[in-house]
Amino acid sequence: MSRGMPPIRREKRTMSEQTRIDEQLDQLVAERTSELAAANDALRKELAAERQRAEAAQRINEGGAQLILASIPGLVASLTPTGDVDFVNDPLIEYCGRTLEELQHWGTGDTVHPDDLPRVLQIFTQGIASGEPYDFEARLRRFDGAYRWFQVRGLPLRDVGGAILRWYTLLTDIDERRRAEDALRHSEASLRAIVETTPECVHVIARDGTLLSVNAAGAEMAGAPSVDLMLGRNFYDFVTPEDRERYRAFNESICAGQKGFLEFDIVRMDGARRHLETRAAPLRTDDGTVAQLGIARDITARKQAEARLRESERRLRELTETIPVMLWSATPDGAIDYCNGRFLEYTGLDAEQLMGRGAFTKVLHPDDLDRTVQAWLSCIRTGAAFQAEVRKFHAADTAYRWCMVNARPLLDEHGRILKWYGTVVDMHDWRQAQEELRHTQEKLAYMMRVTTMGELTASIAHEVNQPLSGIMTNAGTCLRMLAADPPDVAGACETARRTIRDAHRASDVIARLRALFTGKELTTESMDLNDATREVIALSISDLQRHRVMLRTELADDLPLITANRVQLQQVILNLLRNASDAMAGVDDGRRQLLIRTARDDGDRVRLTVQDVGVGLEAHVMDKLFQAFYTTKSSGMGIGLSVSRSIIEKHGGRLWAEPNDGPGATFAFSIPRVPERTADAAGAVRNS
Amino acid sequence: MVQRSLVSVVDDDQSVRESLPDLLRHFGFAVQAFSSAEAFLASEFVSLTKCLILDVALVGMSGPDLQRELIRRRQAIPTVFITAHGDTSVRSRLLALGATECLFKPFSDDALLDALTKALGTR
Numbered sequence: 001m002s003r004g005m006p007p008i009r010r011e012k013r014t015m016s017e018q019t020r021i022d023e024q025l026d027q028l029v030a031e032r033t034s035e036l037a038a039a040n041d042a043l044r045k046e047l048a049a050e051r052q053r054a055e056a057a058q059r060i061n062e063g064g065a066q067l068i069l070a071s072i073p074g075l076v077a078s079l080t081p082t083g084d085v086d087f088v089n090d091p092l093i094e095y096c097g098r099t100l101e102e103l104q105h106w107g108t109g110d111t112v113h114p115d116d117l118p119r120v121l122q123i124f125t126q127g128i129a130s131g132e133p134y135d136f137e138a139r140l141r142r143f144d145g146a147y148r149w150f151q152v153r154g155l156p157l158r159d160v161g162g163a164i165l166r167w168y169t170l171l172t173d174i175d176e177r178r179r180a181e182d183a184l185r186h187s188e189a190s191l192r193a194i195v196e197t198t199p200e201c202v203h204v205i206a207r208d209g210t211l212l213s214v215n216a217a218g219a220e221m222a223g224a225p226s227v228d229l230m231l232g233r234n235f236y237d238f239v240t241p242e243d244r245e246r247y248r249a250f251n252e253s254i255c256a257g258q259k260g261f262l263e264f265d266i267v268r269m270d271g272a273r274r275h276l277e278t279r280a281a282p283l284r285t286d287d288g289t290v291a292q293l294g295i296a297r298d299i300t301a302r303k304q305a306e307a308r309l310r311e312s313e314r315r316l317r318e319l320t321e322t323i324p325v326m327l328w329s330a331t332p333d334g335a336i337d338y339c340n341g342r343f344l345e346y347t348g349l350d351a352e353q354l355m356g357r358g359a360f361t362k363v364l365h366p367d368d369l370d371r372t373v374q375a376w377l378s379c380i381r382t383g384a385a386f387q388a389e390v391r392k393f394h395a396a397d398t399a400y401r402w403c404m405v406n407a408r409p410l411l412d413e414h415g416r417i418l419k420w421y422g423t424v425v426d427m428h429d430w431r432q433a434q435e436e437l438r439h440t441q442e443k444l445a446y447m448m449r450v451t452t453m454g455e456l457t458a459s460i461a462h463e464v465n466q467p468l469s470g471i472m473t474n475a476g477t478c479l480r481m482l483a484a485d486p487p488d489v490a491g492a493c494e495t496a497r498r499t500i501r502d503a504h505r506a507s508d509v510i511a512r513l514r515a516l517f518t519g520k521e522l523t524t525e526s527m528d529l530n531d532a533t534r535e536v537i538a539l540s541i542s543d544l545q546r547h548r549v550m551l552r553t554e555l556a557d558d559l560p561l562i563t564a565n566r567v568q569l570q571q572v573i574l575n576l577l578r579n580a581s582d583a584m585a586g587v588d589d590g591r592r593q594l595l596i597r598t599a600r601d602d603g604d605r606v607r608l609t610v611q612d613v614g615v616g617l618e619a620h621v622m623d624k625l626f627q628a629f630y631t632t633k634s635s636g637m638g639i640g641l642s643v644s645r646s647i648i649e650k651h652g653g654r655l656w657a658e659p660n661d662g663p664g665a666t667f668a669f670s671i672p673r674v675p676e677r678t679a680d681a682a683g684a685v686r687n688s
Numbered sequence: 689m690v691q692r693s694l695v696s697v698v699d700d701d702q703s704v705r706e707s708l709p710d711l712l713r714h715f716g717f718a719v720q721a722f723s724s725a726e727a728f729l730a731s732e733f734v735s736l737t738k739c740l741i742l743d744v745a746l747v748g749m750s751g752p753d754l755q756r757e758l759i760r761r762r763q764a765i766p767t768v769f770i771t772a773h774g775d776t777s778v779r780s781r782l783l784a785l786g787a788t789e790c791l792f793k794p795f796s797d798d799a800l801l802d803a804l805t806k807a808l809g810t811r
């Protein structure tokens with residue numbers, strides 16, 4: 001900088017005057033100039049000294065700063081007043097793994113995380129332009145490529161005039177803190193999300209019942225349209241009057257530091273009543289008081305389901321305990337695990353005595369034990385339904401009574417047995433009645449046979465013998481009267497008349513008998529011979545079983561319907577069955593086999609055969625077999641086959657017998673599907 | 689003429705009640721015929737009867753019942769049973785009970801006379 005007076009210029013007037021003035025002026029200028037030069041020199045000296053002082057000060061200052069910057073452990077950079085990096089310390093170079101030159105271009109590289117760069121550039125640019133300190137957080141790339149969070153603070157260094165000399169920037173690694181904050185933020189957000197999305201009501205209730213905080217689920221549970229409508233209200237008002245005091249005590253106990261659990265009813269804002277359960281713990285609030293932090297759950301549906309289940313269980317128990325049947329269940333391996341009260345009462349044992357494998361045998365009659373256990377074990381193995389008639393101990397009369405035991409397995413989807421469920425029914429009385437019925441049936445069958453066959457013949461004999469007796473007596477008397485002397489002719493005539501009358505009586509008896517056997521009309525219906533046969537078998541099955549006859553049937557599938565008198569044909573079949581059964585009375589048990597077979601026969605006929613393995617037929621009886629009053633049996637009148645043949649012939653059919661190749665005989669009849677003419681058939685019987 | 693022995697016939701068959709008395713009278717007996725055991729017991733002839741010809745299968749009280757009733761009353765009468773139900777087992781049973789004879793209908797006049805003679809002990 002230069003300081004000096006401007007050059008002085010003047011106009012030429014007169015020489016002398018001019019010269020004098022010039023001399024005067026020059027004198028003045030010289031004085032003045034010398035004066036100014038001296039001042040200027042002094043000033044220059046002063047300025048130089050000043051500059052030297054300032055430069056020295058700056059040199060000292062900068063040198064110290066550089067030294068400090070290089071030696072501090074943090075990451076530091078210094079920048080020119082325009083923001084260009086002109087110095088970075090070693091820690092920063094080491095962190096970034098980059099040279100000063102590279103770091104000088106941080107604004108275009110990846111030193112700052114790309115996501116942070118635009119924001120950083122904006123803050124930085126604004127800071128440099130305004131000269132205000134800047135402070136931001138950003139991720140910086142480490143030498144290995146990982147980004148870590150830094151707090152970046154920039155401060156300007158100014159000279160005495162306030163001009164910015166340089167910027168100092170301090171980078172502090174805040175990654176740990178930042179991550180912790182993130183985690184915390186995340187965790188808080190999660191918690192809030194959990195609370196807000198949980199279907200349970202989360203609430204904070206003050207000691208006086210004021211609702212301080214509640215989640216959306218809580219508002220919904222209370223039937224409130226929004227959370228805001230709930231806050232600040234007294235929660236006690238929601239609790240039903242009958243539960244309110246209990247709830248108040250509960251709340252106060254929680255606020256006094258206890259944890260707790262309570263079930264109670266509320267009335268929702270829409271008036272609906274709900275059953276809630278709540279778990280609560282004390283929570284210290286910001287103002288230092290203790291409130292109740294509670295989680296409430298609407299268990300109305302669960303309670304109702306429980307009530308329904310209880311009711312259903314009660315009904316089932318009622319059913320199982322009042323049903324007049326003994327019930328039991330067993331594990332897949334057959335161990336009893338349940339008996340109903342009736343079962344226990346019946347046997348007089350307690351549950352422990354009846355539980356377990358084989359315990360059931362305690363109540364069985366010793367004679368039934370083996371077969372029952374065998375059958376039960378077999379069912380356990382195969383999963384087949386179990387059924388047995390056993391004598392079971394009955395405590396009330398300390399006797400064994402006949403019972404029917406049934407059990408069925410409950411299977412899973414793979415067919416494995418999960419459980420056995422069984423019943424026991426006392427059928428003692430029924431069985432006795434059945435036995436009596438069987439006796440009665442047998443007696444009745446016998447009576448029928450005796451009535452239809454034996455008594456018939458007896459009455460025939462009686463009916464015929466009575467008039468015969470009269471005839472003989474009268475004839476004898478008549479002879480004696482005629483032989484007397486004198487002959488009593490009048491008496492003889494009278495007795496002879498009576499003889500004739502009695503002979504007519506005898507003739508009438510015979511006529512009545514014939515009518516009885518043949519009948520005038522054959523009433524027929526369309527019928528299935530197989531059905532009729534099955535009915536007869538059903539009627540006589542118990543009889544056959546008692547005589548240990550093993551019955552086999554081979555009933556043809558293609559048998560046509562026939563037109564016949566059903567009852568009469570059944571009498572014939574019954575008669576053949578009885579004869580066959582009687583014929584096998586002398587055969588060993590287990591070999592009494594009886595085969596009933598039906599078949600189509602030639603000429604639109606059907607045939608039924610009854611084959612036995614009994615005493616068989618000897619040749620000399622064959623022709624007498626169907627005569628009335630012929631019998632090979634010690635008991636019997638020999639009417640059955642005769643009547644049977646009459647019936648079959650009336651149907652236009654044929655009844656015959658033949659010896660088997662092996663033991664026994666076969667009786668058979670064959671009848672046309674439709675009798676040709678009933679009258680002819682009846683006539684044929686009369687003629688035979 | 690000596691008093692003729694009274695023979696009573698009890699049979700529910702009319703032809704027997706008609707034919708037998710004629711024959712018996714011809715044999716020389718006095719005869720009374722009854723259609724039932726009850727009618728006989730109710731009559732005055734019980735104590736007068738020397739021989740009873742009695743049908744086995746009577747309606748109501750049977751022949752054997754009547755015989756037992758008479759024994760019970762200590763009024764036993766020699767009895768010839770007659771029956772249309774021919775059965776030897778019936779015969780032996782009746783004889784064991786004290787009957788004189790049991791004839792199967794129809795029987796001959798000679799058989800009847802033999803039986804009566806045996807019953808009355810007159811031979």
